[in-house]
Amino acid sequence: MSEAPRGELVCNASDVQVNQAVRILVDDYPVAIVRDSEGVLHAIGDTCSHADVSLSEGDVEGSTIECWGHGSQFDLRTGEPLSLPAFEPVPVFALTLDGDSVYVDVTNVLNGAPAPDLN
Ligand code: FES
Structure with missing residues (x-):
């Protein structure tokens, strides 16, 4: 039995392949839905904490995603950068x-990073 859906319906799980990221918008806020190398789905803020670069355009490897801007890797589970120049986490x-449906709650930040400023 699956959990009761929370947050917004953002995509189908089957649309996100292993080692792939998809950019979606929740109330105009960009979120990256990422399937790691183990097949686990993650939802992180799509904008790199170093500069205005979309993380979903980066490479997924293991449980990390690499920003194409300057090469910082972020842990998909914690949002923490694992290499410079980024030094702040992404949410x-x-x-x-719920079945094939993916729900994301952008008001529920799991890692202590600043919550998005939704208008
Ligand atoms: S923009 Fe992401 S590391 Fe610089």
Whole structure:
């Protein structure tokens, strides 16, 4: 039995392949839905904490995603950068699967990073 959906329906899980990231918008706020090398889905803020670069355009490897801007890698589970020049985490959001439906709650930041400023 799956959990009750929380947050917004953002995509189908089957649309996100292993080692792939998809950019979606929740109330105009960009979120990256990422499937890691183990097949686990993650929801993180799509904008690199170093500069205005979309992380979903980067490479997924293991449980990390690499920003194409200057090469910082972020841990998909914690949002923490694992290499410079980024030194601040990106937010990690609560993600719920209900069958093939992916729900993300951008008001539920799991890692202590600043919550998005939604208008
Ligand atoms: S923009 Fe991401 S590391 Fe610089």
